[in-house]
Amino acid sequence: MNTDKHRCLNRGVRFSLLVLGSLVLSLLTAHYCRAQTQQPLSLLVDDQLQYHPIGLESITESSVGYFDSNWSYQQRSRREVLQLRHIESREVQDIKPTRRLAILVLTDGQQLIGRIKEPGESDEAVDASVINWYSPILGNLAVSLDRIHLMQLAVAQFADQATDDRVQLSNGDMLNGFLLGVTASEIELELGQSQTVTRLPLEQVTAIRLANPLVLPAKPRHRLYLVNGTVLLCDDVLLGRESVTLMDTDWKKITRLPMREIARIDLASKHQQIISLGRQPYTLLGGAQAFGVDFPPSISDQAITMQAPTTLQFTLPKGVTRFAADALINWTQHDPPRARKWTDFTLYLRVDDKPVAELSFNAKSPQHRINLPITPGSKQLSIQITPGLNGPVMDRLRLSEPVLLISD
Numbered sequence: 001m002n003t004d005k006h007r008c009l010n011r012g013v014r015f016s017l018l019v020l021g022s023l024v025l026s027l028l029t030a031h032y033c034r035a036q037t038q039q040p041l042s043l044l045v046d047d048q049l050q051y052h053p054i055g056l057e058s059i060t061e062s063s064v065g066y067f068d069s070n071w072s073y074q075q076r077s078r079r080e081v082l083q084l085r086h087i088e089s090r091e092v093q094d095i096k097p098t099r100r101l102a103i104l105v106l107t108d109g110q111q112l113i114g115r116i117k118e119p120g121e122s123d124e125a126v127d128a129s130v131i132n133w134y135s136p137i138l139g140n141l142a143v144s145l146d147r148i149h150l151m152q153l154a155v156a157q158f159a160d161q162a163t164d165d166r167v168q169l170s171n172g173d174m175l176n177g178f179l180l181g182v183t184a185s186e187i188e189l190e191l192g193q194s195q196t197v198t199r200l201p202l203e204q205v206t207a208i209r210l211a212n213p214l215v216l217p218a219k220p221r222h223r224l225y226l227v228n229g230t231v232l233l234c235d236d237v238l239l240g241r242e243s244v245t246l247m248d249t250d251w252k253k254i255t256r257l258p259m260r261e262i263a264r265i266d267l268a269s270k271h272q273q274i275i276s277l278g279r280q281p282y283t284l285l286g287g288a289q290a291f292g293v294d295f296p297p298s299i300s301d302q303a304i305t306m307q308a309p310t311t312l313q314f315t316l317p318k319g320v321t322r323f324a325a326d327a328l329i330n331w332t333q334h335d336p337p338r339a340r341k342w343t344d345f346t347l348y349l350r351v352d353d354k355p356v357a358e359l360s361f362n363a364k365s366p367q368h369r370i371n372l373p374i375t376p377g378s379k380q381l382s383i384q385i386t387p388g389l390n391g392p393v394m395d396r397l398r399l400s401e402p403v404l405l406i407s408d
Contacts, residue, residue, distance in 0.1 A: 042066070044076075045083035047272055049324040049371050049405060056087060059239035059265075082274045083266050085401065090263040092302055095229040097152040099203070103229070104133060104143065105150040107212045109279050110250070111231035111301075112141065116184045116202075128181020128188060137230050137261070138251050145179060149212050156207035157296055165189070168206045179210060214279050216317060216406075220268035227263050231301065237265060270408075276301040277314055277323070277381070277402035285311040285382070290392040304383070304402055305330050308345045308395035311384040320374045322405035323349075323381060327359060328367040330396035344388030345395035351378045361397070362388070374404075 042056040044066065054074075055067035063075045064084070095113060097103045104112040114135040131148070133141045150158075156168050165179040167189060180188040186199050187208070221233040224246065234255070235248035244262050246255040266274045278299045287310035288296050295307035304325075306312065329343055341363050349357040351374060359368045374381075387395045 041088045043085040044081060045085060047080050047082055049322055056084060059237060078267055079269050081267055082272060085264050087262050087264060090227055092225050092263045093227055093229055096155055099153050103152040104148060106147050107149045107215055108217050108233060109214060109231065110233055111229060113229045118184045128183055131182055137226060137228065141251060145210065146212065148210055149214055151208045154206045158209050164211050166209045169204050170206050179208060216275065220270060220273045222268050223266040224262060225264035226261050272405065272407050274403045275406060277404055278304055280317065281315045283313045285313050287311055302401065304399040306385055306397045308385040308387040308392045311382065313380055313382045316378055316381055317406065319406040319408065320378060320404045321376060321407040322373055324371045325402035326400040327370055328398050328400065329361050330398035335394065339394055342390045343394040344390050345385050346388065347397060348384040350382040351375065352380055
């Protein structure tokens with residue numbers, strides 16, 4: 001009888017071990033499959049602006065956890081990670097502003113997608129020097145005109161860096177002066193030297209660029225790029241599998257966002273941070289015209305596009321030690337394959353008029369990775385593209401994710 005009892009116990013133990021083993025194997029398999037699935041979905045940029053494809057798992061107070069290209073789990077100190085790009089293959093949407101989905105750019109580079117609140121949407125008193133803004137992500141915000149660099153209600157491009165406020169109208173006219181106020185129905189502008197105050201219906205306005213210059217935050221802050229085009233600054237950021245937590249934004253003490261809203265995170269430290277070249281002051285030195293047609297460059301956080309021949313000169317902030325970007329021919333799906341063979345142009349990069357790079361582009365060499373050291377104290381970065389023997393046909397450059405590394 002004891003023998004039968006021992007046999008029953010042994011069978012019970014074996015069965016329990018079998019169930020436990022199956023459970024462990026299932027967990028390991030799921031974890032491995034998750035690693036395989038996530039592995040190519042994000043891009044980690046290290047403190048030398050080198051790329052590493054990863055499967056992002058977490059951001060804690062001290063480290064970034066991820067699966068590497070061999071599906072091995074790794075952790076890096078946050079000080080060694082400057083950027084997390086294409087998070088779970090997401091990209092920042094190309095926003096074409098409208099009155100119902102406008103763009104508000106602040107002087108510190110934050111970008112708020114939303115609209116001006118209509119009268120009656122809240123009980124707040126109307127103060128024309130403060131824009132009452134509604135963000136689908138953050139809710140109701142009050143933004144002083146002193147903090148605003150640009151407001152776009154439709155697609156617009158300002159060609160120069162003026163020292164006064166500029167208002168572009170829907171009929172193409174440009175007004176300059178001092179912006180006194182903006183409400184949901186009208187703007188108030190003191191015109192030029194005449195000091196005449198005029199009011200215009202907001203529906204006639206395409207864009208407003210204030211003379212408030214773009215500046216770096218007073219201290220290093222993390223920068224998050226949301227899928228809908230919103231860009232936020234925060235003092236700390238934590239990431240789990242389903243959500244991202246922002247600590248101490250300018251709008252709330254704690255902000256939690258679903259992971260699906262996040263496309264890119266720039267992590268700052270006390271000694272290093274990444275900033276966008278597209279946010280820096282620039283001058284169009286020449287070109288931007290081909291076949292008698294104007295081709296103004298397009299400049300944003302995500303990309304700089306240019307048609308040969310064109311020369312741009314960017315003013316560098318203090319502390320720049322490196323410049324990086326992906327340079328590629330800006331072909332579109334509408335370009336005939338045979339026409340692409342006509343592409344041939346050269347990209348020249350200069351720092352304070354000193355040549356630092358020369359890259360040739362054609363159908364056989366459509367892309368280059370740029371990662372250049374910058375001598376501390378440098379003032380300007382010039383980008384020039386010139387057409388080759390085939391002329392400017394199809395000679396279009398795209399600098400994707402152009403960034404500057406700021407170091408102490």
